[in-house]
Amino acid sequence: MKSPIVPQNITGVLGSNRDVVRQHNLSILLQMIHFYGTVTRSQMAAATGLNRSTISDLVAELEQLGFATETVAASASGVGRPSYVVTASTKVVAFAVHPEVDATTVGVVTLSGKVLKTLRVPMSESPTSAVSVQTAAAAIAELKRGLDADQKIAGIGVAIPGQVRVSDNVVRLAPQLGWVEQPFGSMLSQVSGLPVFVDNDASIGCMAERNFGAARGYLDVVYLYAGSGGIGGGAIVNGSQLRGASGYGGELGHVRIGGSNEKDYSGLAGTLESMVRRDDLLHVFKMFSATDEELDVEIQSTKSGEAKKILGAQIDALGAGISSYVNIFNPEVIVLAGFLTSLFNYDPDRLLAAVKQGSLNASSERVVIRAGELGADLLMIGSAELAFKPLLENPSAAALSAVKKSR
Amino acid sequence: MKSPIVPQNITGVLGSNRDVVRQHNLSILLQMIHFYGTVTRSQMAAATGLNRSTISDLVAELEQLGFATETVAASASGVGRPSYVVTASTKVVAFAVHPEVDATTVGVVTLSGKVLKTLRVPMSESPTSAVSVQTAAAAIAELKRGLDADQKIAGIGVAIPGQVRVSDNVVRLAPQLGWVEQPFGSMLSQVSGLPVFVDNDASIGCMAERNFGAARGYLDVVYLYAGSGGIGGGAIVNGSQLRGASGYGGELGHVRIGGSNEKDYSGLAGTLESMVRRDDLLHVFKMFSATDEELDVEIQSTKSGEAKKILGAQIDALGAGISSYVNIFNPEVIVLAGFLTSLFNYDPDRLLAAVKQGSLNASSERVVIRAGELGADLLMIGSAELAFKPLLENPSAAALSAVKKSR
DNA sequence: ACTATATGTTGCCTTAGCCAACAAACCTTT
């Protein structure tokens, strides 16, 4: 979208006034307690540069809004009067939804970042979007029953294995699920009565690892996830998520890295996804399906020459792909997830060598490759973040839904 | 660099106070007149949402700082009292420096975006960094003599054909010039007594096209420039320049797109730069050296079958590269510069087809490919922007140097 | 117990931007 060149502030307006200052400061403090879990008032003052009295006032407002809780310091450590400890409220929650071919997973996550509960609803066949919406809505209703009456709901975040137009929450294409142009967001919003935020699963994973996991606090991150459905990616550029004009950015699996004519799940030839395939490994190990853990055991213990050959080729291809991303993004850290972790662990030196070989010296000299940390909670935490985002950006304007108890 | 997850504001501090508001508003208004040249006070009020009286006050401060000039409307158009017209001062200038193998170009650019004068100093041999610094300093001294005594200098911006560590203005590697680890910024700063800002030429070109040229106002841009020294690139992600952790980001020419073993100027195989080579075209046209204009004439008028074959292959390779960038960045616009413009114009349909073929449908559906607009002034304007940036971000704290007239 | 240190609280102050009324400059209509 065309827009003024001048940077806008958080309100989307160019000018700042006192209201914007207040909003910004509330937002900063709420983000601090959200991301770090527990922060003392003195830490807040030090980090923000704001006056003690101002912090006091702001925290009081956050508490009144129901987002924060103040407690006296549990254990006093150090000289001086102990500072109050501020914690994110457990009374504010968001739902997370993750539709897959064989199951739809739904969870409740608190503003304090804790996954309260997850429900995995197995599917006998790949669900249509309508079925998936019904399934999700039912699971959410079920989870709602487990909430207290005084809890507030920020909304629903949805992680889709496919391309999502973020502006209106439409799934453009999810090859595995067979969805094309499905307005998942409005469908689920209609049924649930809650605000819904939809995004690509790998983008969500990237953001979650940046906010709470292996890439925590880094400003420039490349994230690669590989599962049975192919390779997805995400990137953090200068601290903000790479989205692109419509939200389709970060498709790092669909980048051409070789001359091969082998096609990937989206029909593109010679891409990273076409050369690093989970199915090829399952095949050589004669497995029909396997969890990442089961596959990892096979990979790390294999004695098969053919398996070693395939692993080597996949590591080289992954290295070539990563080296391109090193040249493009000059990231500080590259986070690998899914079975890419197994490839990395199988022969880290070979992967690093392949990366070095394909990238410019200066760009690659300080880059770190590591595995994702969030495991099973990754997409639950990440999807919930989508719903928390508006609240974090403007706490005093947040419109939360109450939990209506069914009688 | 590791940092708090919470977004910082323009001061680099987390908290906002009244000073920050003032700084932000001054910055916004100065950016408006800088980028748009001439803005009325009523336009400012409409764009920023600030009150008329506030705009009046802010503009008065900018005028007092010497950055803006207010004039009564030249031609009144429309009902109502005509609004004052605010213009960027021509009294504030920056120098631009562009070292190349065969020449060093130096220019003066005003805050209003006008290139006052350029000096091209031809070189008999590729200059060392020391020689280049001396040449640039001499040219700057020469240009200074043409300035008025009441003009102020913001600094010097330098565009380097190579990788630059932006944090300390060190040229890490400039293959054509043969420079390795040259602290060009501090060297030139020492000699000239002015603040110096160094960056990669393609990154600067990208930023210039975004601020003043073909990508003006877009939030997501991919820029590709090809000259005799290879292919450089840049990207704008969500409105801000892709820099990477150390400033080496955006090396879009060094991304592997094919299985070829042909190496590029940085020794990497199968990259875009290795497959789209200006030299190959010069060779087929039996030219030893040529300007982009001369080469373009040959390209558009050639009847040679071999030339057509090479052109076709290069267009396909360029299309493959662009399609990767479409998948990665989901940009709104792709700007081509240097002789890539000629490739595009030779057969736009073929290039577009190659891009479509290699990219995901959703990502490529709205992307526009166009030629750069800024021509010869590109790097002068862009480099000067580097020097203007601190001033634009914090007008009231800007420390400008006076023009000391030699007697 | 006393001191040093760090943090919370309180009341007052400063100031950027807002507001409303009025003035000024333009266009249109009579």
Add this chain to the structure above:
DNA sequence: AAAGGTTTGTTGGCTAAGGCAACATATAGT
């Protein structure tokens, strides 16, 4: 030419968010 309508600039006073300084409070060390 005068009157009315419209838009913008100017002025004086107002509002409120954050700073400040003094004091209160809670810890550690001696």
